[in-house]
Amino acid sequence: MIVIKNLSARMGNFSIEDVSLDIRKGEYFVVLGPTGSGKTVLLECIAGLNHASGGEIWISGRNVTKRTPEEREASYVPQDYVLFPFLSVRGNVEFGMKVKNYPRDEINLKLNEVADLLGIKNLINRSPQTLSGGEKQRVALARALVIESELLLLDEPLSALDPKTREGVEAELKNVHLKTGTTTIHVTHNFEEAITLADRIGVMHEGKIIQTGTPEEIFRKPESEFVAKFVGAENLFKGTSTISEGISVIDISGVNNIKIYSSTQKEGNVRVTIPPEDILLSREKLMSSARNNFHGKIIEISIKGPLIKVLVDASIKLTVLVTKRSFEESNLNINSDVYVSFKASEVHVF
Amino acid sequence: MLKGVPGERIFKAATLTTLVFIVLFFVSILISVMLYTSPGAVLSLLFSPEIIFAIKLSLLTATITAVISIAIGIPAAYAISRTEFKGKSVVDTILDLPIVISPIALGTALLVFFNTPIGSAIEEHGIKFVFVVAGIILAQFTVVSALCIRLMKSTFDSTDPRYEDVARTLGCSKFQAFFKVTLPLSRNGLIAAGILTWARAVGEFGATVTLAGATAMKTETLPIAIFLSLATADVEKAMTVILILVVIAMIALIAVRKFAGRGWSM
Numbered sequence: 033m034i035v036i037k038n039l040s041a042r043m044g045n046f047s048i049e050d051v052s053l054d055i056r057k058g059e060y061f062v063v064l065g066p067t068g069s070g071k072t073v074l075l076e077c078i079a080g081l082n083h084a085s086g087g088e089i090w091i092s093g094r095n096v097t098k099r100t101p102e103e104r105e106a107s108y109v110p111q112d113y114v115l116f117p118f119l120s121v122r123g124n125v126e127f128g129m130k131v132k133n134y135p136r137d138e139i140n141l142k143l144n145e146v147a148d149l150l151g152i153k154n155l156i157n158r159s160p161q162t163l164s165g166g167e168k169q170r171v172a173l174a175r176a177l178v179i180e181s182e183l184l185l186l187d188e189p190l191s192a193l194d195p196k197t198r199e200g201v202e203a204e205l206k207n208v209h210l211k212t213g214t215t216t217i218h219v220t221h222n223f224e225e226a227i228t229l230a231d232r233i234g235v236m237h238e239g240k241i242i243q244t245g246t247p248e249e250i251f252r253k254p255e256s257e258f259v260a261k262f263v264g265a266e267n268l269f270k271g272t273s274t275i276s277e278g279i280s281v282i283d284i285s286g287v288n289n290i291k292i293y294s295s296t297q298k299e300g301n302v303r304v305t306i307p308p309e310d311i312l313l314s315r316e317k318l319m320s321s322a323r324n325n326f327h328g329k330i331i332e333i334s335i336k337g338p339l340i341k342v343l344v345d346a347s348i349k350l351t352v353l354v355t356k357r358s359f360e361e362s363n364l365n366i367n368s369d370v371y372v373s374f375k376a377s378e379v380h381v382f
Numbered sequence: 383m384l385k386g387v388p389g390e391r392i393f394k395a396a397t398l399t400t401l402v403f404i405v406l407f408f409v410s411i412l413i414s415v416m417l418y419t420s421p422g423a424v425l426s427l428l429f430s431p432e433i434i435f436a437i438k439l440s441l442l443t444a445t446i447t448a449v450i451s452i453a454i455g456i457p458a459a460y461a462i463s464r465t466e467f468k469g470k471s472v473v474d475t476i477l478d479l480p481i482v483i484s485p486i487a488l489g490t491a492l493l494v495f496f497n498t499p500i501g502s503a504i505e506e507h508g509i510k511f512v513f514v515v516a517g518i519i520l521a522q523f524t525v526v527s528a529l530c531i532r533l534m535k536s537t538f539d540s541t542d543p544r545y546e547d548v549a550r551t552l553g554c555s556k557f558q559a560f561f562k563v564t565l566p567l568s569r570n571g572l573i574a575a576g577i578l579t580w581a582r583a584v585g586e587f588g589a590t591v592t593l594a595g596a597t598a599m600k601t602e603t604l605p606i607a608i609f610l611s612l613a614t615a616d617v618e619k620a621m622t623v624i625l626i627l628v629v630i631a632m633i634a635l636i637a638v639r640k641f642a643g644r645g646w647s648m
Binding site: 076079080083100101102104106107108110114116117118128131132138175176179186271 | 542544545547548549550551552553554555556558561563566567569
């Protein structure tokens with residue numbers, strides 16, 4: 033669908049170098065990287081707003097490297113929305129359809145559809161200046177989606193929003209992608225956002241894509257120290273959560289009868305991380321208040337700075353960090369039978 | 383020096399006094415003009431054929447000048463605002479020259495130009511400019527077009543190019559993006575620039591008198607009418623024309639106020 037071959041470009045102080053990506057049709061692809069890594073340069077190159085100094089961009093089998101933005105069929109939603117202030121919300125959403133000479137009936141129909149999809153029906157006659165951040169983002173999305181471009185380009189769509197609105201718009205993005213199946217490239221520096229939304233992630237660092245893979249692959253098998261540090265997450269699991277008595281009970285996918293309890297309340301399909309330093313390791317079953325207790329075997333031991341990193345197979349593989357002293361005192365070895373426990377409050381669910 | 387509240391008060395008093403002084407200076411000039419004339423004399427002169435002619439000629443020439451300046455100013459200002467090229471600062475300086483140079487110098491330069499072979503050829507086979515109405519328009523245009531470009535450039539400078547970027551990704555060609563997005567976005571600034579250009583053209587004298595001459599009832603714009611009145615020591619008439627120019631300027635400035643500084647804030 034989108035094939036990027038050895039793309040290089042420069043914009044002010046930011047640049048990208050030799051970027052190659054292969055994004056499938058209908059995929060939600062997140063480019064994840066810290067500020068200044070060149071994500072926006074990449075996005076603007078794909079949109080045709082920035083010229084590549086080398087390499088090629090192909091969209092649906094067409095080489096668009098030398099094509100102007102309007103010939104590329106890639107709708108771009110900038111970080112700060114850039115809604116046309118001289119048009120109403122309706123005028124903004126209709127803009128692309130009018131440019132493309134859609135008949136009036138079709139414009140009305142599609143306007144209604146997209147307004148329903150994004151819940152902006154009641155805003156339709158408002159002026160963009162009167163909208164909140166979340167509302168602006170929804171309108172900008174509607175404006176980009178309604179012309180049914182082959183590609184949707186989102187530049188940090190959630191970063192300017194307050195946490196509550198952010199959650200709403202995030203759900204909206206997920207829902208929109210589910211319903212429209214538009215191939216989406218979403219640029220962000222926030223890894224939680226990336227793993228919540230992405231089918232696949234490309235990690236960007238200093239103008240280069242250094243790893244591409246599913247969220248699981250990126251988090252479980254970081255191929256570089258940068259990715260490992262940047263994503264910073266160990267013990268990442270996917271599961272289905274149900275709330276009972278104020279506690280989330282998460283059924284971990286892919287393994288039988290493993291339930292993790294978390295005091296973060298969230299239902300449905302979730303991801304879980306447990307910081308390895310918050311897990312207790314012992315030879316005997318501990319009588320503690322911790323809700324999560326598992327029995328397993330040590331399968332790997334390694335030194336990590338002043339700490340020892342122990343990998344325990346308890347149907348799910350848990351990484352545990354313990355101090356050298358406690359490790360030596362408890363006389364642990366590969367294949368030792370151990371008990372691991374951690375508190376529900378230490379389980380991060382998102 | 384002068385710390386605390388007393389310092390603040392003295393500072394405020396000093397700056398405000400200066401402001402009041404300068405405003406009084408201009409107001410007293412205007413009052414002196416009004417005191418010199420009587421309403422009756424003004425009214426009778428106002429409808430004299432010569433003044434009516436001068437008003438009509440001034441409004442006509444200034445309007446044509448403003449329209450040409452705007453038509454050239456919009457694309458030129460856009461180019462200098464949005465395009466990066468070598469020698470841009472040279473171009474910038476050349477465009478500043480007509481604003482700074484004395485209009486009589488520009489008028490003289492134009493007159494000299496029409497004495498060169500190319501200039502005389504234009505005079506003989508194209509449009510005649512020297513000592514005719516077309517010369518007024520050319521003289522005004524030479525003085526005000528650069529100002530027009532300057533004003534419009536600052537309007538385009540303050541219009542975020544990313545609006546156009548987004549429009550492009552929504553299917554607009556470069557032309558469509560300009561007409562559908564940049565133009566509406568900069569509308570108020572461009573209108574204000576146009577009005578100021580027009581007002582400046584109405585007041586143009588130095589280049590006009592040099593190129594088009596000061597012939598009563600022929601190339602007699604309002605400023606030239608003042609010049610001719612003074613030459614014949616007809617102070618009453620000069621004062622009447624000054625009042626007309628003040629009224630035109632006031633109307634123009636009120637209109638500019640309505641448009642200028644009313645950009646789009648997001």
